[in-house]
Amino acid sequence: MGVFHPFSAVLLLSCSVLCDHSALAELPKEFPCEALSINVDKNRLKFLSERAFGTLPSLRSLSLDHNNISFITPGAFKGLPNLVDLKMAHNEYISYLHTRTFAGLKKLARLDMSDCNLFNIPDRIFVEQMALREVLCFQNKFRRIPGAFRDMVNLTHIYLEKNKIEAVAYNSLLGLGNLRYLNLEENRINVIHYRAFQDLLRLENCYLNDNLLTDLPRDCFQGLTRLKTLNLGGNLLTNVSKTWFSDLVELEVLYLDRNRLLAIEEGSFENLTSLITLHLNSNNLTALPFPVFQPVYFLGRLYLFKNPWECGCSLEWLKEWMESYKLVRNIPCASPSSVAGLDLGEVVFGRANGSCVDPPELNATAAWLAPSTTEDRFHSLLSRLLQLELRDETGNGTEYLRNGSLPEAALSAGARGQAVGSRRPHVYPLVTWLLLGFGGRLEFGFGVFGT
Ligand SMILES: *[C@@H]1O[C@H](CO)[C@@H](O)[C@H](O)[C@H]1NC(C)=O
Ligand SMILES: *[C@@H]1O[C@H](CO)[C@@H](O)[C@H](O)[C@H]1NC(C)=O
Ligand SMILES: *[C@@H]1O[C@H](CO)[C@@H](O)[C@H](O)[C@H]1NC(C)=O
Ligand SMILES: *[C@@H]1O[C@H](CO)[C@@H](O)[C@H](O)[C@H]1NC(C)=O
Ligand SMILES: *[C@@H]1O[C@H](CO)[C@@H](O)[C@H](O)[C@H]1NC(C)=O
Ligand SMILES: *[C@@H]1O[C@H](CO)[C@@H](O)[C@H](O)[C@H]1NC(C)=O
Ligand SMILES: *[C@@H]1O[C@H](CO)[C@@H](O)[C@H](O)[C@H]1NC(C)=O
Ligand SMILES: *[C@@H]1O[C@H](CO)[C@@H](O)[C@H](O)[C@H]1NC(C)=O
Ligand SMILES: *[C@@H]1O[C@H](CO)[C@@H](O)[C@H](O)[C@H]1NC(C)=O
Numbered sequence: 001m002g003v004f005h006p007f008s009a010v011l012l013l014s015c016s017v018l019c020d021h022s023a024l025a026e027l028p029k030e031f032p033c034e035a036l037s038i039n040v041d042k043n044r045l046k047f048l049s050e051r052a053f054g055t056l057p058s059l060r061s062l063s064l065d066h067n068n069i070s071f072i073t074p075g076a077f078k079g080l081p082n083l084v085d086l087k088m089a090h091n092e093y094i095s096y097l098h099t100r101t102f103a104g105l106k107k108l109a110r111l112d113m114s115d116c117n118l119f120n121i122p123d124r125i126f127v128e129q130m131a132l133r134e135v136l137c138f139q140n141k142f143r144r145i146p147g148a149f150r151d152m153v154n155l156t157h158i159y160l161e162k163n164k165i166e167a168v169a170y171n172s173l174l175g176l177g178n179l180r181y182l183n184l185e186e187n188r189i190n191v192i193h194y195r196a197f198q199d200l201l202r203l204e205n206c207y208l209n210d211n212l213l214t215d216l217p218r219d220c221f222q223g224l225t226r227l228k229t230l231n232l233g234g235n236l237l238t239n240v241s242k243t244w245f246s247d248l249v250e251l252e253v254l255y256l257d258r259n260r261l262l263a264i265e266e267g268s269f270e271n272l273t274s275l276i277t278l279h280l281n282s283n284n285l286t287a288l289p290f291p292v293f294q295p296v297y298f299l300g301r302l303y304l305f306k307n308p309w310e311c312g313c314s315l316e317w318l319k320e321w322m323e324s325y326k327l328v329r330n331i332p333c334a335s336p337s338s339v340a341g342l343d344l345g346e347v348v349f350g351r352a353n354g355s356c357v358d359p360p361e362l363n364a365t366a367a368w369l370a371p372s373t374t375e376d377r378f379h380s381l382l383s384r385l386l387q388l389e390l391r392d393e394t395g396n397g398t399e400y401l402r403n404g405s406l407p408e409a410a411l412s413a414g415a416r417g418q419a420v421g422s423r424r425p426h427v428y429p430l431v432t433w434l435l436l437g438f439g440g441r442l443e444f445g446f447g448v449f450g451t
Contacts, residue, residue, distance in 0.1 A: 004117055004299055005350040008045065010159060014075060014274040015032070015034050015036040015037070015058070016035070016036060016037045016038075016039070017031055017032065017035050017037070017038040017039065018039050018044050018447070019038075019039065019040050019043065020039050020040065020041040020043070021041070021042045021043070022043055023043060023044060024040065024043040024044060025043070025045065025046070026045070027040065027043045027045065027048075027052055027053070027268070031054065031056055031059075031425075032416065033051060033054075033055070033056055033057070033058070034058050035056055035058060035059055036058055036059065036060055036061070037059070037060060037061035037062070037207075038053070038056075038059060038061070038062050038063070038064075039063045039313060040062075040063065040064050040067070041063050041064065041065045041067075041087075041152065042065070042066040042067070042068050043066075043067050044067065044068055044371040045064065045067040045068065045069055045102045046067075046068050046070055046071070047069065047070070047071050047072075047073075048064075048069060048071070048072045048073060048076040049073050049075060049076065050073045050074070050075045050078070051075065051076070051079050052076045052077070053076075053077070053079060053080060054079055055079035056079060056080055057081060057082060058082065059080050059082060059083055060082055060083060060084045060085065061083070061084065061085040061087075062077075062080065062083055062085070062086050062087070063086075063087040064086075064087060064088045064091070065087050065088065065089045065090050065112075066089075066090045067088075067090075067091050068091065068092075068093060069088065069091040069093065070091075070093035070094060070095075070182075071096075072094070072097065072101050074098040074099075074100070074101060075100060075101035075103050075104065075128075076101070076104050077101075077102060077103070077104055077261075078103055078104040078184050079104065080104065081104060081106060081107065082103060082107050083104075083105050083107060083108055084107055084108065084109045084110065085108075085109065085110045086102075086105070086108060086110070086111050086112070086435070087111075087112040088112065088113055089112045089113065089114040089115050089116070089136070090114070090115045090116070091116050092115070092116065092117055093116075093117060094113070094116040094117055094118065095116070095118060095119065095141075097118065097121050097122065097125060097127050098120075098122070099124050101125060102125065102126070102128065102129055103128060104128070105128065105129060106128055106129070106130075106131070107131055108129045108131060108132055109131050109132060109133045109134070110132075110133060110134045110135075110383065111129075111132065111135050111136070112136040113132070113135075113136065113137050113140070113197070114136045114137060114138045114139055114159065115138070115139040115140070116140055116396050117140065117141060118137065118141060118142060119140070119141040119142060119143060119147050120142065120143070120144075120146065121146050121148050122148065123146075123147040123148050123150075124148070124150050125148045126149075126152060129152075130152070130153070130154060130408050131154055132152055132154060132155060133154055133155060133156045133157065134156060134157040134158075134159075134348075135149070135155065135157070135158055135159065136159040137158075137159060137160055137163070138159045138160060138161040138162050138163070138183070139161070139162040139212075140161070141163060141164055141235045142160060142163040142164065142165055143163075143164050143165060143166060143279075144165055144166070144167065144169070145160065145165060145168065145169070145172040145173065145184075146171070147172075149172075149173070149176065150171070150172075150173075150174050150175055150176075150435075151174065151175030152175070152176065153168065153176075153177060154174060154178060155176055155178060155179055156178055156179060156180045156181065157179075157180065157181040158181065158182050158183065159174075159181075159183045160182075160183060160184050160187070161183045161184065161186050161187070161207065162185075162186045162187070163187050163340060164187060164188055165184060165187040165189055166187070166188050166189060166190060166191075167190070167191045167192070167193065168184070168187060168189060168192040168193065168195050168196045168197075169193050169196065170193040170194060170195055170425060172196060173196060173199060173200060174198075174199050175199055176199055176200055177199055177200075177201060177202065178202055179200050179202065179203055180202055180203060180204045180205065181203075181204065181205045182200070182203060182205070182207070183205075183207045184207060184208055184211070185207040185208065185209045185210050185211070185231065186210045186211070187210075187211050188191045188211065188212055189208065189211035189212060189213060190211070190213060190214070191213075192208075192211040192213065192216055192217060192220060192415055193217065194217040194218075194219070195217070195219065195222075196220070197220065197221060197222075197224060198222070198223060199432070200224060201223060201224070201225075201226070202226050203224050203226060204226055204227060204228045204229070205226055205228060205229045206221075206224075206227060206229065206230050206231070207231045208232055208235070209231040209232060209233040209234045209255060210233070210234035210235070211234070211235055212235065212236060213232070213235040213236060213237060214235075214236045214237065214238065215237065215238075215239075215406060216232075216237070216241070216244055218241060218243045218244075219243060219247060221244060221245065221247065222246075223247055224245055224247060224248060225247055225249055225250060225445060226250055227250060227251050228247050228250055228251060228252045228253070228274075229251075229252065229253045230245075230248070230251060230253070230254050230255070231253075231255040232254075232255055232256050232259070232394060232430060233255040233256065233257040233258045233259070233279060234257070234258040234259070234326050235258075235259050235327060236259065237256070237259040237260065237261060237416075238259070238260050238261060238262050238263070238284075239261070239264075239265065240256065240261060240263070240264040240268045241265055241268065242265040242266065242267040242268045242270070244268070245268060245269065245271065245272055246270070246271050247270070247271070248271065248272055249271055249273055249274060250274050251272050251274060251275055252275060252276045252277070252300075253275075253276060253277045254272070254275060254276050254277070254278050254279065255279045256278070257279040257280065257281045257282050257283070257303065258281075258282045258283075258285070259282075259283050260283065260284050261280065261283035261284060261285055262283075262284050262285065262286075263285075264280075264285070264288070264289075264292050265292075266291040266292055267288060267291070267292075268292060269292060269293060275300060275449075276298045276300035276301070276302075277302075278299045278300070278301070278302050279303045280302070280303060280304055280307070281303040281304055281305045281306050281307065282305075282306040282307070283306075283307050283310070284307065284308065285304075285307040285309070286307070286308050286309060286310040286334070286335075287309075287310055287314055287315065288304070288318060289314070290295055290316065290317045290318075291309075291399070304330065304331050305330040305331070307331075307334075308334035308335070309331055309332065309333050309334055309335075309344065310333070310334065310335045310336070311331075311333035311335070311336070311339050311342070311347050311359065312358040312359065313349060313356035313357070313358050315331075316349050316356050318331065318344060318346050319345060319347065319349075322344065322345050323345070329345075330343065331343060331344035331345070332344075333347060335361075336358060336359045336360060336361045336362075337361050337362045338359045338361065338362045339359045347359060
């Protein structure tokens with residue numbers, strides 16, 4: 001034990017042992033038997049032998065993050081009967097765990113194996129860990145949801161983001177009646193089997209964003225009446241079916257951004273009576289029929305930017321809605337060409353005999369390059385400025401929501417929406433200035449504005 005030195009970083013502080021950052025290649029031979037917690041992070045440990053920590057009946061927390069562990073002898077943690085929290089994250093050579101790796105850890109409630117190199121774990125690895133509540137296994141190489149989680153009735157949190165999981169099978173998540181949080185974002189999930197979530201009756205937060213889903217089973221989320229956040233952003237969905245969300249009466253935040261949505265079936269959001277925020281931005285939507293939102297319980301924020309909106313009379317209701325409720329902003333029109341580039345809020349619908357008339361379709365070039373009046377030109381510039389600003393704000397789609405994690409993300413997104421709106425007044429002087437003949441400095445103007 002040449003490396004271990006009593007005067008190095010080893011400190012005994014009210015029963016906590018700190019040996020982090022100490023260049024240890026092996027564990028100390030003995031730990032004080034009254035130790036409550038041991039931290040051996042950021043050393044050079046390679047190997048854990050059987051009963052590597054001796055017998056420490058008081059130990060509740062053990063952290064081995066950022067070592068170079070590649071092998072854990074079965075029974076390494078025997079002698080730690082009261083351990084609650086075990087961390088072994090960031091050990092990039094752990095690719096294999098024996099069924100008896102965690103033998104003896106009957107009180108283990110939280111296990112962190114994130115950023116290791118695991119591609120599977122034995123189905124029976126947690127037979128003694130029935131108290132396990134949180135398992136963190138993000139950033140590994142799992143290709144499927146480990147069977148080891150099945151029937152872990154006390155599990156509340158599963159973190160499996162950034163793996164290589166390809167499917168959520170019908171039996172992957174059986175018996176997880178207490179699960180509150182499931183994170184599967186940034187995997188390669190292309191299929192979710194029918195009834196795959198059927199046992200997750202207490203699920204509150206579900207992240208399925210940034211996968212390869214093209215469709216969902218009809219009754220995918222059936223019975224998930226406690227769900228509060230559902231993130232389906234960053235997939236390849238084309239149609240929203242009205243059966244998907246029919247039971248989600250407590251859903252507050254729904255992400256459907258960054259898909260390829262072309263159509264939303266009428267009634268799709270009908271039962272979402274608790275919805276606060278709906279993200280539909282960055283899709284291929286041209287129309288949003290009013291009945292999609294009927295009955296209108298919806299009292300939060302609606303994100304619609306980065307869609308090729310067709311600002312004809314069929315969207316007049318949305319303009320009115322924008323004006324009355326101020327819940328929606330930034331709906332840049334892609335067509336008809338006479339209003340392309342304008343925000344829906346700026347489109348003036350003509351009337352003939354009391355009924356709305358669609359804005360005309362012009363030659364695209366004519367609409368852009370030869371605005372007919374100063375006012376048109378003003379509006380066209382203004383909307384282009386606003387669009388540029390918006391692009392700035394939102395950057396890469398909803399990248400800032402990529403983690404998608406918490407309702408806070410939604411709230412801050414709301415705050416951003418607010419900011420876009422409240423900045424409008426600052427735009428006017430700049431545009432006026434441009435119209436006075438300094439159009440050549442347009443680029444400069446944008447630059448200043450973006451900051
Ligand atoms: C970590 O372990 C691996 C495999 O056991 C080895 O190849 C590598 O050199 C080790 N790295 C350090 C910094 O000790
Ligand atoms: C779940 O946890 C509770 C409290 O931690 C414990 O009493 C119960 O035995 C656990 N369930 C099982 C099946 O072990
Ligand atoms: C999606 O909706 C469109 C329009 O309603 C329909 O033509 C198309 O068949 C639907 N596609 C799928 C995959 O359901
Ligand atoms: C909304 O909930 C009611 C009552 O549970 C149900 O009958 C109806 O089909 C649901 N709507 C949709 C669109 O699923
Ligand atoms: C959806 O939009 C993308 C880019 O905006 C485009 O490349 C793609 O062809 C569109 N897909 C459909 C089905 O319209
Ligand atoms: C208005 O209605 C009258 C009678 O229905 C019709 O003759 C006229 O052409 C209409 N005007 C327009 C602009 O549609
Ligand atoms: C649009 O421009 C093309 C030629 O560029 C011309 O043939 C066509 O008649 C124009 N259409 C309209 C509606 O002005
Ligand atoms: C947008 O995101 C993609 C993937 O995350 C990345 O490769 C690309 O560089 C990003 N583009 C910008 C402009 O940030
Ligand atoms: C995701 O969350 C982590 C920590 O919570 C943070 O470090 C990271 O920057 C986030 N990534 C994005 C894209 O927001």
